[in-house]
Amino acid sequence: MCASRVSPVIRSRRQTQRLYDGLAYAVLIGTFGFAVFPILWTLLTSLKPNADIVTAEIQYLPLRPTLQNYVTLWGQAGFPVMFVNSTIVTALTVLVCLAVGITGAYSLSRYRFRGRGQLLLFYLVIRMFPAVLLLLPIFIALRVLGLYDTHLGLALAYTAFLLPVCIWVLKGFFDSIPPELEDAARIDGCTRAGAIVRVVLPLARPGVAATAVLVAISAWNEFLFALMLTTSQGIRTWPVGLQLMVGEYQLPWGLLTAGGIISIAPILVFFALVQRALVRGLTLGAVKG
Amino acid sequence: MDRRHFLKASLGSGSALLVAACAPQAVAPPGVSSSGAATSGPAPASAPAATIAPAALTGTVSYWHTFTSQSEMDGLDKVTKAFNAKYPKVTVNSENVPNSDFMAKFTLAVQGGGKPETTMISSVRLPDMVTMGGLIDLTSRVATWDQRQYLPPERFKDATVNGKIYGVPSFAFVNWMYYRADWFKEAGLAPPKTFDDFQNAAIKLTDPSKNRFGFGMRGAGGGEGLLIEVIRSFGSPIVDDKGEPAMDRQKATDAVRWYSELYTKYHAVPPSVTNDSFQQIMTGFSTGQTAMLWHHTGSLIDVGTALGADSGKFGTLPRPAGPAAHIADVSYSYNGMSDPKNADADWAWLDFWAQPDTQIAFLESTGYFPSSTKVADDARVQKNPYYAAAIETLKFGGPAPAFAGSSNWGLTVVLPNFQRVLLGEIKPEEAVDVMMKGLDKAVKG
Numbered sequence: 001m002c003a004s005r006v007s008p009v010i011r012s013r014r015q016t017q018r019l020y021d022g023l024a025y026a027v028l029i030g031t032f033g034f035a036v037f038p039i040l041w042t043l044l045t046s047l048k049p050n051a052d053i054v055t056a057e058i059q060y061l062p063l064r065p066t067l068q069n070y071v072t073l074w075g076q077a078g079f080p081v082m083f084v085n086s087t088i089v090t091a092l093t094v095l096v097c098l099a100v101g102i103t104g105a106y107s108l109s110r111y112r113f114r115g116r117g118q119l120l121l122f123y124l125v126i127r128m129f130p131a132v133l134l135l136l137p138i139f140i141a142l143r144v145l146g147l148y149d150t151h152l153g154l155a156l157a158y159t160a161f162l163l164p165v166c167i168w169v170l171k172g173f174f175d176s177i178p179p180e181l182e183d184a185a186r187i188d189g190c191t192r193a194g195a196i197v198r199v200v201l202p203l204a205r206p207g208v209a210a211t212a213v214l215v216a217i218s219a220w221n222e223f224l225f226a227l228m229l230t231t232s233q234g235i236r237t238w239p240v241g242l243q244l245m246v247g248e249y250q251l252p253w254g255l256l257t258a259g260g261i262i263s264i265a266p267i268l269v270f271f272a273l274v275q276r277a278l279v280r281g282l283t284l285g286a287v288k289g
Numbered sequence: 290m291d292r293r294h295f296l297k298a299s300l301g302s303g304s305a306l307l308v309a310a311c312a313p314q315a316v317a318p319p320g321v322s323s324s325g326a327a328t329s330g331p332a333p334a335s336a337p338a339a340t341i342a343p344a345a346l347t348g349t350v351s352y353w354h355t356f357t358s359q360s361e362m363d364g365l366d367k368v369t370k371a372f373n374a375k376y377p378k379v380t381v382n383s384e385n386v387p388n389s390d391f392m393a394k395f396t397l398a399v400q401g402g403g404k405p406e407t408t409m410i411s412s413v414r415l416p417d418m419v420t421m422g423g424l425i426d427l428t429s430r431v432a433t434w435d436q437r438q439y440l441p442p443e444r445f446k447d448a449t450v451n452g453k454i455y456g457v458p459s460f461a462f463v464n465w466m467y468y469r470a471d472w473f474k475e476a477g478l479a480p481p482k483t484f485d486d487f488q489n490a491a492i493k494l495t496d497p498s499k500n501r502f503g504f505g506m507r508g509a510g511g512g513e514g515l516l517i518e519v520i521r522s523f524g525s526p527i528v529d530d531k532g533e534p535a536m537d538r539q540k541a542t543d544a545v546r547w548y549s550e551l552y553t554k555y556h557a558v559p560p561s562v563t564n565d566s567f568q569q570i571m572t573g574f575s576t577g578q579t580a581m582l583w584h585h586t587g588s589l590i591d592v593g594t595a596l597g598a599d600s601g602k603f604g605t606l607p608r609p610a611g612p613a614a615h616i617a618d619v620s621y622s623y624n625g626m627s628d629p630k631n632a633d634a635d636w637a638w639l640d641f642w643a644q645p646d647t648q649i650a651f652l653e654s655t656g657y658f659p660s661s662t663k664v665a666d667d668a669r670v671q672k673n674p675y676y677a678a679a680i681e682t683l684k685f686g687g688p689a690p691a692f693a694g695s696s697n698w699g700l701t702v703v704l705p706n707f708q709r710v711l712l713g714e715i716k717p718e719e720a721v722d723v724m725m726k727g728l729d730k731a732v733k734g
Contacts, residue, residue, distance in 0.1 A: 135397060143401065143403065224390075227390055228390075243387050246357065252358075
């Protein structure tokens with residue numbers, strides 16, 4: 001009989017909990033809406049014909065949805081080439097950053113040598129410099145090396161200011177992996193490099209994946225260096241192509257929004273590919289016993 | 290290194306940098322002497338000893354420009370193809386650079402190598418480009434140029450530094466106005482010729498129930514230029530012939546009052562006026578919200594595309610005449626040489642831009658008005674009804690007043706104080722007082 005009656009204190013606690021849950025969801029939904037609305041608006045605008053974009057009264061949903069903006073943009077001279085250029089430069093940047101970053105982060109994590117602290121600090125100091133200040137020395141260096149207006153030159157320029165981030169993030173993940181695991185592998189006959197490949201990297205997969213995503217997004221979206229360090233249409237990247245559509249007296253909203261949505265697509269695909277590695281790494285065990 | 294030693298080292302190196310920065314300069318950037326004056330820069334382009342036949346001229350010409358829209362690129366494509374037809378052995382490599390980043394890229398090229406052979410130049414940038422040693426003196430070439438007779442001296446004014454010419458005019462931006470011819474016809478109004486006509490039409494064509502306003506005033510970025518034109522139309526100069534401040538307080542106040550009352554008293558301007566820059570006023574006009582718009586010839590193609598070039602919905606007019614003067618700014622875009630590896634081929638490219646057929650081809654694609662008087666007299670230009678307003682304007686229009694710091698004065702003093710008048714925060718005379726003080730400071734330092 002008493003079990004069917006709920007204590008007023010418990011009833012009040014449940015109500016309070018529901019109230020807090022409701023407020024939390026309201027904040028989450030509001031924040032989500034605030035973050036997603038611009039992207040949604042860009043997508044909806046990209047599906048409207050030009051006549052429906054600039055109107056006297058605002059139209060939220062496309063009344064006459066069309067893919068013409070995508071077709072026109074892709075058909076414009078040079079855009080598929082710019083897309084491919086961005087892909088090549090981004091891939092090169094990720095490869096170079098990971099190759100150098102993994103070895104650099106591992107050595108900073110595992111070894112103690114003179115100047116180690118200063119080197120780490122130096123990487124942070126580089127990040128404090130506005131990228132535009134590095135432009136002239138990098139420009140001159142690339143011209144001297146014959147890498148101006150090349151994919152590799154641009155990738156190396158990106159590496160200059162993305163590698164510090166790469167090293168710091170990876171070092172943090174390597175620090176969390178107990179050195180005893182590598183010692184165990186080496187006792188079993190592994191070389192140092194073998195231990196890195198067989199033991200450390202699989203455990204650091206979430207970190208490597210996260211770093212790759214950060215580097216890829218930064219390299220894909222980068223505009224200033226891409227504009228200044230390339231000159232020919234054959235090397236220009238996607239962000240430069242989009243910026244060049246913004247005229248002094250003309251603004252093709254349909255094409256620009258279509259370009260923005262196309263820009264997001266490769267990053268979404270890349271993130272989807274590495275997402276599994278990120279999740280799998282979280283569920284793997286570490287030291288047992 | 291511990292924290293204390295790190296802080297000491299940082300303080301020491303920071304102090305050393307500060308001392309070095311404050312010390313007298315021993316090394317100056319390229320193109321600038323230690324005293325800050327421009328160095329002699331690259332050697333001037335000498336006039337060709339003998340004319341080379343077009344078919345025999347060889348070489349590659351690199352050209353930097355800021356064209357971005359489809360119409361501009363179509364126009365450039367037409368010009369390039371026509372050039373290749375005349376000079377089959379000369380290759381033109383054009384590179385477009387966003388307008389907002391042009392100076393950064395040009396400066397980088399001057400400092401680090403890689404200057405283009407020829408380049409588009411806007412009048413506001415030319416002095417800086419000359420100072421850094423980025424442009425070639427073209428005075429001797431222009432002096433013996435056969436197209437010189439069709440380019441009056443004032444068209445070279447903004448391309449001349451210390452008596453030397455660094456650019457040749459390629460096309461003009463002629464300030465004019467657009468109006469909804471169909472609305473005027475509906476209301477039985479004649480196109481406005483004076484400020485009184487203009488005000489009257491703006492009031493009569495305003496109908497909030499139809500979301501219609503008489504005038505799309507540019508109250509955000511770029512609007513300061515239009516206000517300065519109105520001030521000059523009321524008889525107040527900005528600077529005198531010697532470059533000294535010369536604003537007339539009463540006349541300038543009358544001008545600011547007249548212009549602002551279009552919004553504050555007659556509500557003939559959209560309420561978003563203080564946020565309306567180029568895109569907003571163009572959108573308002575194109576979507577049938579405003580009856581009149583002040584801009585220049587560069588936007589003709591877009592207005593025609595939006596409203597229909599042959600629809601009869603819109604027309605073009607010279608700016609209305611003010612109580613004391615008829616003012617309309619005319620500015621020119623120039624082409625110049627920066628690093629001429631093939632001087633004759635590079636000059637051939639610059640010369641080609643001044644040819645009548647080239648200028649008309651570019652005009653038809655972009656609406657950018659020709660710089661050459663010969664072209665303006667061409668039948669193809671004369672018979673186009675839209676161009677009549679530009680031809681008429683060229684008879685009285687001229688360059689905007691320019692002095693060191695004029696752009697900054699307009700943007701940071703004139704515009705914000707005009708916006709405060711529009712918002713009712715200050716009176717026109719108070720705004721003019723601030724503008725005059727700011728002008729004194731900009732001119733005298």
